Amino acid sequence: MTTKEMWKAVLGEIELQISKPNFLTWLKQSQLIEKDNEKGKVVVGLPNNFAKEWVKNRYHKLILGSLRNIDSAVKEVDYVVMSNKSQGSKVKSPKKSRKEMEKTSLESQDSLIETKVDSKTNLNPRYTLDTFVVGSSNELAYAAVQAVINNVGMKYNPLFIYGKVGLGKTHLIQATGNKLVKNSKNKASVLYVTSEKFINDVVWAIRNKRMEDVKKKYRDINVLIIDDIQFIGGKTATEQEFFHTFNALYEQNKQIILSSDRPPAAIPTLEERLRSRFEGGMVADISYPDYETRLAILKSKAQANNWSVDEKITEAIAAKVQKNIRELEGVLNKVVFYQDFKNEKIDIKKLEKIIGETSEVSSKNVTVKDIIRIVANFFEVKESDIERRSRKKEMVQPRQISMYLMRDVLKMSYPNIGEKLGKRDHTTVIHAVEKISRKVNEDSTLNQKIMLIKEQLYK
Template sequence: KNPFIIPGIRNVKIESQLNANYSFDNFLEGDSNRLSRSAGLAVANKPGGTSFNPLLIFGGVGLGKTHLAHAIGVEIKDKFPEKTVLYISAEIFTQQYIESVKKNTRNDFIHFYQLIDVLIIDDVQFLSGKAGTQDVFFHIFNYLHQNGKQVILTSDKAPVDMQDIEQRLLSRFKWGLSAELHQPDYETRISILRNILYRDGVEMPDEILEYVAKHIKSNVRELEGAIISLIAQSSFNKREINIELAKQVVEKFVKNIKREISIDYIQKVVSDYFQLDTETLKSKTRKRHIVQARQLAMYFSKKFTKASLANIGSQIGDRDHATVLHAVKTVDNLVATDKQFKKFVEDINKKLSI
């Protein structure tokens, strides 16, 4: 069905598409998400009335971007029932736009989105390379922003790392607040596990919780999956939840998760390869062989981690994202033109891929 409506009809009921299970109550606060969660609450209390407009929540897979976006929407609907809230993925938004062009209803599409008070777009990086959708979203965004409506976006990248997105759109993404969700620390992981057990009315020894929290660090989704799998194994197979069972379950999960390589580890591998210490690698020195080692550390950090360019730069000698971008381009060029340098890259790549 065509979701677009005749302009001028204001009192139409628009289904918000929100998942009520994703609330602030079950989005546990920790150091890794405090800024995003607080900003989300501020927006929920005063949609369109804070300087966090748009609010862009970004971070790796399974860290809670979608959960937080829904939680903001659910809270707004609760506090301001008269407001029209809509949650939509960038992929469906794009499909709707393509459909509207085919059916010659582009104007209806724009009018429909102009009726929204709080627009939540998930995975906005999906718009990259789609010029038509970006253009229409630019106009919708401008209208909503100028009329004091709230825009909430989620992405797996910081605006500065998004590619094939028009500059004018990127600059608008930066108007409000970009808040990053990081991997949860140990204490937060324990809290998340306790919360799941409490929710499901299950008891489990502390040593089991600690074992799971110590070994699954990558993201919240994996953590939830492991503990739910443990509960299921125990109840279906009538097995007691002991450390042995926990080891089996965690092993399966850890095998399936690509090992997260840290920027520190990459710096260590590159420094060892060139027989430097990491302090020299991070230092301000401009000696050619050290600059090349530093550029390689940046190049591999971009390749093997989900960290933003700004984050990589700050961890490798407190440099900015432009330096990291330059480093990546330089390494690509040298690989194509310098046989010795290409061998460096292949050797280090092997060490990091083990």
């Protein structure tokens, strides 16, 4: 039996044991490169490093078992990346691949260390003012931030930044926090939280009669940064505690920075006394970026990640995606994904298809059931476990991704998503969606998973 015949038999066995999308995605392009009968070792080639790591970590036992069913002398399986030019004709040697893998592993660990959220401040160090692209759409907010940095607590307090989803508010306010920490040589006590976190802390304190703990946490700091403050509107106990926290910080000239998807006057359920305080400082908006800013954002992201993207493609993305920076970066991510992961050439026609897939999918074509089914197939779990209140650890990410996709693709409300997935509280859904939204731009593995799931969804 030749290596080609052997691998065909192995794939035939594996295909019966995993979902079709996963088989087509991870194993269809694989090859059995080498078989050492003396050592009982085989070498499996994959098209890229991401596929290599995924197959090795997820399907190794299955592959080894299938190989041993055909040849009991097989004891070891090594995985390598095949060359892009001719998969199968040239491969990186196992020895070299191992060194490269170790190097990649170290680089990945360094990357994780660099982007790890600070446990004291909750700030992500990847958000810096140096990487924030300034243009006409955000120059007022950026100027206000600079004024705050130069005169903490004394000018523009509170600083209230608002704008639609995906325009860079979180980047700017976290970058401000990081700059303040750096300027103080880590002496300034800065705390960044989402409004959801603040709400949860208040609810926990009320239930456990530990309100003094919450007061200490939020008042014994120099700078308080709260993201998406609009969500506290209508929550009486939370609004009351925030009102007193706000006053305590303000009276001590401690800086307060808030973000929202709308100006204070447009938050209908917000108490008038809070609205008045929000409007008492500096209110700055971030609007849709112009073409030059969009192009600068794309070039900055490509440079930061060492991505090589054709200039014409970058310019076309900037011209066609106009209203959302996350969508802008999402299209760029997908272009690189098709280039590097699938080795596909990107032209304008292909780009238009990518933009169509990345922007909006009509709810007439995609349903909640579609999302649950495809996510379940991808992770090889039961659809019912995603829908119900299963407490299995392996269900956390599939369920959170399902929530994220329902929000991102179908534009469903948080309460509606919670109702569809085990009648969960809307705050649980908000947490899941915000977590995935945040991590998808930090974690390349998660980003690839969601892209692969969306690709199946669009089909």
